[in-house]
Amino acid sequence: MTITTPLDVERIKRDFAILSRDLDGKRLVFLDSAASxxxxxxxxxxxxxxxxxxxxxxxxxxxxxxxxxxxxxxxxxxxxxxxxxxxxxxxxxxxRNATEAINLVAYSWARANLHAGDAIVLTHMEHHANVVPWQMLAAERDIEIRWIPLTPDYMLDLTKLDETLEGARLLSVSAMSNVLGTINPVRQMVDAAHAHDALALIDACQFVPHVRTDVTEWDADFVAFSAHKMCGPSGIGALWARRELLEAxxxxxxxxxxxxxxxxxxxxxxxxxxxxxxxxxxxxxxxxxxxxxxxxxxxGMDAVRDHEMRLTRYALDALTESFPDTLRIYGPRDVSVRGGAVSFLFDGIHAHDISQVLDEHGVCVRAGHHCAKPLMRQLGVPATSRASFYVYNDEADVDALVAALAMAEQFFAH
Amino acid sequence: MAGLEDLYREIILDHYRSPRNRGELPTPPAHKTEGFNPLCGDEVVVYLDVDPATDTVRDIKIAGQGCSISQASTSMMSGAVKGKTVDEARRLIRAFKALMSIHESKLEGEGDGADLAADLEGVRLGDLEALQGVVKFPVRIKCATLAWNTLQQGLDEIAE
Missing domain, CATH: 3.40.640.10 (Type I PLP-dependent aspartate aminotransferase-like (Major domain))
Structure with a gap:
């Protein structure tokens, strides 16, 4: 049995000098850790x-x-x-980063092993980093790309997984969506891929920083992640791959x-x-x-995960209670199947405008398509705002977000 | 520090809430051009009906979606060029870009204050000047110029 010591966020905040920056009298509330x-x-x-x-x-x-x-x-x-x-x-x-890790697999393994008529399986929630390298390969080699769609509650629709994997050579899927927060059933999908003699690449860029990761337990073939999303510097990331694959x-x-x-x-x-x-x-x-x-x-990664589940629950509740009629959240409500990236939209207010007003209040959120335009098209929205949480965020940060959002709503309503 | 009021002037919010010339035109005779801002996913569609006899923008309709700045700028642009000759429209594009991108052109060494003054001379920007506050928010300049770049592309395509 493991004992998890809850995170002492007040102390953690002091480890990050930037969080004590004063922005014209306002505290920096950093809610964009999913970006970096x-x-x-x-x-x-x-x-x-x-x-x-x-x-x-x-x-x-x-x-x-x-x-x-x-x-x-x-x-x-x-x-x-x-x-x-x-x-x-x-x-x-x-x-350099998870993007380069995926490109390495696309240029090295895939170009040595995939030929015209082969198929690759991706999902509708992939980041451009896990879409474009395969589209480049597909155009060059006449390779088919198949897509796993979403369910209405923002999970992957795996009802036709076996059918989709039939004859495929590679399944490449995100462990956690950078837009929806959704955590995908990696082991189940890897097993399905292997049952069809396909390899499995896991884009774990959003997952590794937040959830205890065991690539051996996943039984995956390739796993990509970046340092800059997990308290490390930008410009470095890692590709994990099974040794015999790397050697070949x-x-x-x-x-x-x-x-x-x-x-x-x-x-x-x-x-x-x-x-x-x-x-x-x-x-x-x-x-x-x-x-x-x-x-x-x-x-402790278990403490990190516990903290983020609790904070995400708090944020989902606070947003829903504060803006019951005007705010829509894009992502699962159950925090056990999601991470701390919370995407939302206000009725009639563009994400970019929301982000601009929030900036006035020292609150940093991401606005845009989050490098996931195919997903945005599936959701039928041009852009969303996204608040994302990490070890240095607490309830006070969520409260600051909600207060700033209320002011933004008021600003655009008058 | 620039305040939100500099960016979101009332007239901008008015154009955002009630965009002018929204809709589509049959193509042909109209010409359709799409513009995208890859940063934020904003989209502008411009339908241009240019009368070849008089080289005049007979009609213009706009579609698309985006933030208040991009949509207000699109709405204002449509009103500003409707009924104008193509030459006048091109002068408006230059004047508006000059208003937005003083810093950009200086960096690229494309122009200086004199060129800017020349671009703005004799052009009545009217309501469009409300968008001048955008310059203080560099990230948003692209939102404001999207419609104008799309218009320019449309005029270029028609001329070809």
Whole structure:
């Protein structure tokens, strides 16, 4: 049995310097962590220390600080691997972000294995990062893309899952929607894909920062996520993949680091994961990524999830009670099947205008299509506002959102 | 700091709530052009009926959806160019963009204050000047210029 210590949000807020910024007398209320999270002092300090004391290129020099840099860089990879339940550090490829991770799979695995007439299965709730790389491939190779639709309560409609997977080579699906908050039944979908001899790629960019993740338990083939949404720096993310897949895949980018030998007539590739890491990697960002994982582990991912479920419940109730007739929420109501990204629209007020008025009150929310235009079309809306929560948000932040929304509604009503 | 009143002038909200010239025109003879703002998903559709004999915008209708700034700007644009010659409409486009994008053109080295003054000279912007406050909210400039870029594209397509 595990005992979960509830998050001490007041203390956590003090770890994030930006949250004490004063915006013309107003407190910064940051509700856009689904786009990118803020960074705690420990991450900033780890990166600062790396630059000030241990910086050198990795896997190259034999001198002491080069050894230190390599140890820190590879240590970060091991932390990330453990954080998502990987069997080995070799299964973690550092990339720029989840988008690049998906593109790596599309360029390396898919272009080596998929041919005209093959099919890929996606869903209507995917981020453009998990749509466009496949559309590019489909156009190049005459590959069919099939879509899993939504139910009226914003879940995936899996009633025809088996039919859709028939003859497909890949299922690529988000673990948690960045618009609706919906958490998808990953294990069930992976099993279905495997039953049809298809591989499964999980876009876990929204999931890993918020819910304990175990890629082995998922039994997935590829998992993509970004550091910047989980308290780490921007510019680094990870592709987890089963080792034998990585070993069989052709390299993606060519250059230094990814080779074992280069001759005038060709090259041989390095071992995994370095085979996929051409050029000098984002060394300090990797160290920041490791520090972010340390920070989240220190809080405890079960405590993080409990906190976000409670706060999301509070927000859904507050929004519904405060604006019963004018506000519509796009996403499941049951917090056990959703994360803390809450999309909504006011009758007759565009999301962009709402966001502008909220900004006047120091409240940061996202307005727009959230890089999910196919989903927006399915919902029949041009844009939504989205408030999203993380470890440093509390009820007072939700109250500030509701108060600012009331003022926005009043502003546009007169 | 610029206040919300600078952005959301009453006349803008009025055009947003009651957009002018909303609807469609049969194509042909009218020409249909769609404009998108990829940032926020705003959409503007402009139906232009240009009389080739007089080179005049005989009729204009607008459709689409978006925020108050983009929709008000579209509504105002439709009123401003209806009945004008194509040349006059193009001058209005230049004048409106000058009003919106002083900083942009300076950055790109395309023009300076003199060009701006030349673009604005002799053009009566009228209600459109209410949109000047948008300049203080750089993110929203694209919302205001969407309709005008779409109009320009439409006029270019007709000329081809």
């Amino acid at each position: 999270s803020q960074k705690p002092e420990s991450v900033l300090a780890a990166m600062d220390d790396m630059y000030r004391r241990h910086y050198a290129n990795v896997h190259r020099g034999v001198y002491r600080i080069a050894e230190e840099a390599t140890a820190a860089f590879e240590g970060a990879r091991a932390k990330v691997a453990r954080f998502v339940g990987a069997k080995s550090s070799a299964e973690i490829v550092f990339v 895949m052709p390299p993606f980018l060519g250059g230094g680091e990814m080779i074992r030998d280069v001759r005038l007539d060709g090259f041989t590739t390095n071992d995994v994961p370095w085979k996929f890491e051409a050029g000098t990697p984002p060394i300090v960002d990797a160290v920041g990524f490791g520090a972010a994982v340390d920070y989240l582990q220190c809080l």
